[in-house]
């Protein structure tokens with residue numbers, strides 16, 4: 253029996269096990285929306301902006317490991333998805349985004365609401381399609397889900413001209429056969445063995461765990477690997493949660509805002525074992541001065557990640573989970589333990605660095621320190637929550653002061669650094685985990701970039717919490733201006749223009765709470781967590797606070813700026829005056 | 830260093846822009862690019878001439894391999910191979926140079942494919958050196974127009990002795 257393209261689409265989504273689509277309607281997708289109208293299996297969640305829809309699909313994907321799905325109309329609907337798609341692309345998140353398109357015979361005519369979205373998204377998707385024939389639709393959808401979720405994951409866009417979704421065809425769910433796309437999962441055994449021998453011989457090894465550990469679901473194998481070899485683990489921003497942050501071998505995050513001891517350890521290491529990470533410039537700082545004495549073992553599923561930014565001695569192309577499983581076996585069965593005492597000295601050295609400069613901040617009884625809010629959230633949730641962030645200082649303080657013990661509990665835009673990501677992502681995560689506490693740790697600037705999604709949260713009765721670290725500034729940019737632009741705060745002060753977030757929340761039918769004193773932080777958080785509704789918490793925090801340590805752009809990662817140093821300089825200045 | 834890279838791709842629309850977008854988006858340069866169908870009409874072959882140090886070339890080959898529509902990437906420079914390029918040159922020699930043009934074309938095993946009262950259009954096929962040599966010789970004759978196809982390349986098969 254022949255059915256319409258939009259019905260085929262829904263059959264495909266059912267086959268792929270899709271429960272939620274995040275989307276927004278418009279002219280050329282009306283018939284798809286019509287097919288969704290009385291469908292019981294696939295639910296469309298109406299967001300209030302297409303960017304919100306894609307971030308929500310992304311939050312759904314990051315928190316669940318499944319493919320996130322979005323559906324938008326042509327032209328402006330499609331172009332509004334670009335930031336969301338690029339965000340997912342930079343962080344290797346599996347999405348399938350459907351965009352409506354003008355009828356095939358009008359394509360290229362500057363038709364009403366036509367945009368060449370396939371052309372526009374070519375550089376920020378893993379792959380994209382323009383469906384030209386309804387008979388190809390099922391195959392393309394199946395391929396898209398496969399491409400999005402296999403190998404190094406990423407977003408795939410499918411552009412659906414109106415005549416294709418209206419046209420009729422038989423629904424056939426085809427076999428997959430993409431001859432030109434065959435990801436490598438199994439690592440080369442010989443390379444892995446080479447790596448194992450390097451590990452056995454090394455005196456000062458460090459593991460750097462990245463987003464690949466989480467994407468691969470390799471937390472268990474990584475823990476076994478680190479514990480068996482007694483090697484300390486530092487994580488990239490994307491790797492947080494891939495190894496328990498509260499573990500004694502955890503060094504926390506490395507890089508620009510990494511811990512002193514993580515950066516020190518990396519710089520002093522004689523061996524780095526990089527697992528599922530891509531040596532971003534926020535991680536390496538000045539590349540020529542990065543880990544000067546270390547040999548590098550690099551495990552990554554994407555060959556282009558290897559030797560892109562840093563030299564590599566033992567490259568292993570493959571899936572982290574599989575490679576580490578083999579590595580653990582080789583280490584236990586073929587390579588005799590040679591580390592024992594040697595490793596103790598190394599861990600002692602690291603403890604000394606840890607003691608020298610622990611990850612802390614200066615407490616206050618008068619003003620709310622933003623770090624204090626994050627610490628309290630950790631304390632009250634005991635780490636059992638899904639945390640999303642916006643971008644800026646809020647994001648870095650979250651990375652530094654919340655201990656992520658489990659994978660898929662931190663959802664943050666690392667690669668693109670998209671302000672406005674956190675709130676819609678939290679909404680997506682809440683759909684995937686209705687029973688979980690989901691909190692967006694936000695900035696007063698970023699939250700305003702997708703604040704319209706309050707409507708989505710409220711109408712769907714989502715108990716999403718948003719903790720705004722309200723410093724009245726585009727804080728991270730202000731920090732750079734303070735440190736590197738002679739305190740010339742060009743267009744970063746929001747202050748009196750910051751809206752009353754409590755009233756905004758209330759206007760949308762959500763709950764608004766505010767804390768202006770340190771003593772109010774805990775009660776506000778407790779109250780928010782108790783209420784089974786969408787809650788905005790406005791924490792009026794110390795605007796002067798900066799993210800430390802900090803490696804200035806382009807410097808080696810052990811050339812760090814510290815809060816204490818700044819305090820000293822201030823005192824000196826006062827004494828001179 | 831200069832490399833000639835041969836890329837087998839699915840013969841679908843958009844593939845050319847995926848490949849050229851990879852180069853432009855990542856700041857790699859393309860000296861020449863030629864595309865054509867292979868014996869299997871569903872597969873095209875692109876021959877790309879590019880320059881870069883070893884690490885750049887390594888990234889280029891990896892990035893090309895990563896494209897979903899790419900079936901196979903071969904860096905011809907590492908293999909024993911034959912390269913050819915064709916150029917069409919339109920010259921308008923002075924009366925006294927005409928014989929020389931015809932003579933040189935003969936020597937280079939070129940062909941006159943079009944002529945008018947004032948011009949000859951010459952087709953020359955060969956490797957880069959041959960083409961460059963011919964162009965240099967034609968330069969003083971008055972080149973009016975000049976079109977080249979870009980290189981194509983194929984590996985050599987070993988001969989059993």
Ligand SMILES: Cc1cc2nc3c(=O)[nH]c(=O)nc-3n(C[C@H](O)[C@H](O)[C@H](O)COP(=O)(O)OP(=O)(O)OC[C@H]3O[C@@H](n4cnc5c(N)ncnc54)[C@H](O)[C@@H]3O)c2cc1C
Pocket residue numbers: 342343344403404405461462463464465467468487488489490491505506507508509510527528529530531532534535551552553554557570571572573643644647648665666667668669670728
């Ligand atoms: C304001 C701001 C400040 C930042 N500061 C820092 C900082 O101080 N420190 C920091 O670390 N980051 C920081 N970042 C984030 C940074 O920009 C990068 O996003 C991050 O470092 C990348 O993490 P990653 O290397 O783990 O790579 P990801 O982007 O997570 O990439 C994952 C890697 O794993 C591979 N992979 C995927 N799946 C698998 C699999 N199954 N098996 C094997 N490999 C796989 C991929 O090919 C890829 O190479 C900051 C971002 C912002 C916005």
Ligand SMILES: Cc1ncc(C[n+]2csc(CCOP(=O)(O)OP(=O)(O)O)c2C)c(N)n1
Pocket residue numbers: 642643644645646647669670671694695696697698699721723725726727728729
């Ligand atoms: C969409 C977008 N525009 C601009 C930037 C540049 N940027 C990075 S952090 C930041 C300031 C964010 O301010 P806020 O949300 O208040 O966070 P804070 O740093 O104050 O915690 C800006 C403007 C960005 N990352 N994303």
Ligand SMILES: [Mg+2]
Pocket residue numbers: 695696697721722723724725726727
């Ligand atoms: Mg702010």
